[in-house]
Amino acid sequence: MPRTWLTDRFGLDVPLVGAPMAGVGDGRLAAAVSAAGGLGMIGVPGSAPAPWIVEQAAVAAAGGRPYGIGLMAWALEHHPAQLDAVLEARPALVSVSFGNFAPYVEPLRRAGITVAVQAGTTREAREAEQTGADVVVARGGEGGGHGRDEVATLPLLQGVLEEVTVPVLAAGGIATGRGLAAVLAAGAAGAWAGTAFLGCAETMLPEAARARVLATGETGTAYGRVFDVAQRLAWPPEFGGRALRNAFFERWHGREEELAGDEAARAELEAARAAGDFDTAYVYAGQAVGMVTRHRTAADVVADFATADNLLRRLTDDQ
Incomplete structure (x- = not known):
C-alpha cells in the first residue's frame, strides 16, 4: 500500500479508518478493524454514559493497536463527562463533529490526541483547520448516518484538498478497494468508511x-x-x-x-x-449499501480495501 500521512501517523497497513457509527460500532468492531491493519473507531451515542466509553475503550485497546473514538459536538454540550472519559482513555484519534466542535479541539490536542473533524462543505473544512484540527474528513452526502447532504463526496474532496493544508480523509460512498484507490489518487490521505462494515458480525446490529x-x-x-x-x-x-x-x-x-x-x-x-421491526425502526447506511451483499468479518472488509494497492500499481504500470 502507498504510505500516507494516515498510515505513518498510526502505523497502519491500509490507509483506512473505520468510521465511528453510534449504536453500531463499539470496542469490538474498533478492535477488529485495527487488528486487520486499519484504524477502528468507537461510535459514542449521544446519551452514552462515561463508564460505557471507558469500558469500550478498554476493549478496543486490548489488542494493542491504535484506535479512535467518535464524539458528537452537540451531545457534548449536554454530556460533558463524555469528553472526560475520552481524555482518560487516551485513544490515538478522536473525531469531534456536528455542532460547535471548537471548544473541544484544544483539550484533546493538549492530551496528545490527534483530532479529526468531519466537514460537509469546503467552508466547514476551512473552519475545522482554523480551529486546530489535525485532519479534516471530507464527508459527502452519500455517507450513511448523520451529516450534511449539500455536496457529494467527489466535488467536496476536490474543493477541500484545494483549500486546506492539513491532511484530508474522504468519506461517503467508499466501500471497496476501487473507492479507496480513487480517493488516494485524488490526493486524500485515506478513506473513512462505515457502511462497508455493516454486514460484519463484529457490529452491534441485530x-x-x-x-x-x-x-x-x-x-x-x-x-x-x-x-x-x-x-x-x-x-x-x-x-x-x-x-x-x-x-x-x-x-x-x-x-x-x-x-x-x-x-x-x-x-x-x-x-x-x-x-427489531425494521419496517419502522431505522438502520443508518450510505449509498454504498448496494455493495454490501454478504456476511463478512471486519478483516475481510479491510482486506478488500487493501486491493487498492494493486489498482494503483496497475495505473502506474500502464503509464
Whole structure:
C-alpha cells in the first residue's frame, strides 16, 4: 500500500479508518478493524454514559493497536463527562463533529490526541483547520448516518484538498478497494468508511438489521430528519441522517412538524426498535449499501480495501 500521512501517523497497513457509527460500532468492531491493519473507531451515542466509553475503550485497546473514538459536538454540550472519559482513555484519534466542535479541539490536542473533524462543505473544512484540527474528513452526502447532504463526496474532496493544508480523509460512498484507490489518487490521505462494515458480525446490529442491509440495493437509502424528530433528539437540523428507506420514513417524510408532536409515532418507533421491526425502526447506511451483499468479518472488509494497492500499481504500470 502507498504510505500516507494516515498510515505513518498510526502505523497502519491500509490507509483506512473505520468510521465511528453510534449504536453500531463499539470496542469490538474498533478492535477488529485495527487488528486487520486499519484504524477502528468507537461510535459514542449521544446519551452514552462515561463508564460505557471507558469500558469500550478498554476493549478496543486490548489488542494493542491504535484506535479512535467518535464524539458528537452537540451531545457534548449536554454530556460533558463524555469528553472526560475520552481524555482518560487516551485513544490515538478522536473525531469531534456536528455542532460547535471548537471548544473541544484544544483539550484533546493538549492530551496528545490527534483530532479529526468531519466537514460537509469546503467552508466547514476551512473552519475545522482554523480551529486546530489535525485532519479534516471530507464527508459527502452519500455517507450513511448523520451529516450534511449539500455536496457529494467527489466535488467536496476536490474543493477541500484545494483549500486546506492539513491532511484530508474522504468519506461517503467508499466501500471497496476501487473507492479507496480513487480517493488516494485524488490526493486524500485515506478513506473513512462505515457502511462497508455493516454486514460484519463484529457490529452491534441485530441479525434482522444486518439481513436488511444485505438485501438493500444502491437506491434503497433516504436522507432526512424523520427518525431524529420522532425520537426528540437534539441533532442540529442541518445534520440529517441517511438510512435504509422504510415504511415509517415514507409515511412521515415531509411531515416532520406534525411528527414532532405525535407521541403515538414516537412510541411506535421505540417499540419497533425493541422488537427489531425494521419496517419502522431505522438502520443508518450510505449509498454504498448496494455493495454490501454478504456476511463478512471486519478483516475481510479491510482486506478488500487493501486491493487498492494493486489498482494503483496497475495505473502506474500502464503509464
